[in-house]
Amino acid sequence: MGIFDKLFGGKKGKDTGCMPTRRLTFAFPPIPENGIRFAEQFREAVKENLNEDLDFSVETLKFADDFLQRFKDEGLSVNDFAETIFVVGCYVGQVMVHNNGGVWIRQEDANLAKGVSMMPIIIQLPNGVITDPIGKAFKRFHNGEVDSLPYYHKVFTSERGEES
Template identity: 30%
Template sequence: MSTGDERVPGADGMRACATGFVARVTARNRLPLDYSERSLRIVDFLVDGLRKGGADLEGARETLFGLGAYVGEVLVRRAGAVWVDLDADQRAYFGQPVGVRMPDGRVWNPVGRVHNRFTTGDPEDSLRTFYLTLHGRTRPSRRPPVTLP
């Protein structure tokens, strides 16, 4: 899929993008990015730290995309979502080439949600709250979480 920015993977590359991002960030820091719903608090904290550190949107773009890929992968692993390449109308609406489709068919934009949190800095844009109030997610199972490579 051509997005104008060839560094942005399609849906089939988003899991690798998320796991690569987690490997890079956790190699330097002991961040508990374990793909749990609880770990989305860490994402909120990281985004807020970028803002408070004075990063501009362009300078933080790659990190924000990695965090968005991570949030999307949490939705895939915990809420029953699947990564999808967005069609032209969806790309125009979301401003992103990829998103996630929930089990009920709704499409969400985790990368855009991370950008919104960064841009507004509003606690109302919390990524953990986004997950908890997300329509269309599956009920959590009682089985232990599966961590995929």
């Protein structure tokens, strides 16, 4: 029995690309106040099923990265695993909140350029940078290691453009 079957008891489907093509079902609305709740969903499932205690440290992004890869390697599609990928992305965002002073905001409040679309909740860092950790989790799942979550965190939270 594969880990997907053990954790979620689902059947694997065909690859549909980077983003889900079906409507996602959530335990609560995808609004900024619930970013932490989604992240906690991931933490609790990992603790219960894999006996790993995630603490929102930057180092735990490697676990999240490997977690997504494990399910990709089992042949799951984005549609098979979409809600879980979403909560992994929220975990990544919450790491940015805990360690870098980020805040969850609604996509509509980000003043994105016309035609730019992100997930319904995204992270704004103290320097004003807007980033989409949920969208990154979907890309990581679909594209593999080239979209590393630890590297993503490093790029978006580094002190770029400041003189030392």
